[in-house]
Amino acid sequence: ETGVTQSPTHLIKTRGQQVTLRCSSQSGHNTVSWYQQALGQGPQFIFQYYREEENGRGNFPPRFSGLQFPNYSSELNVNALELDDSALYLCASSAAGRGGLTSTDTQYFGPGTRLTVL
């Protein structure tokens, strides 16, 4: 069983550019959640994908978008990058259903992608 992987590990972009981050979910998991973790803060929920459809969204603007593919891997796209987008981006996979995470579901986190916006 393979764990959650993310690419790239680090990324440096300039303000206004666009970025795509990638996540491969753990084998057997059909749900991927994305989080933004700013320095000194806990992870903040961006959105979740279940079976290729967005299944809930946090308080992030539309320039944060995503995709999930038939193999349940996922992408996070951020357009028009701002300095405040500099953060660690985490993805987490689980076997949660359309109703979302339950108390018995376990999210498995990837190592994260460190994005720096200059």
Next chain:
Amino acid sequence: AQRVTQPEKLLSVFKGAPVELKCNYSYSGSPELFWYVQYSRQRLQLLLRHISRESIKGFTADLNKGETSFHLKKPFAQEEDSAMYYCALSRYNNNDMRFGAGTRLTVKP
């Protein structure tokens, strides 16, 4: 809106001493509460969840709805417990998990 507060950013104890990491939450419904841990150079991982009522690595956490707290406790801290600890809350069957800002625990020899 649900919110999670971890009042201590840093907590330092000596090996063998009891440790308590505080977590308070605000949510009007029935919360699902979790503790996550991140050891040095490792990824974030689930430590325990309130519904299981089990002890993991000697840690326990009790949900106190009256005080809206979910403090993490261990009677005798070990050096390997040094890590970043996050308290998290989600609503039943909801995908928006809220994390606290975390507490960095250091256990000194």
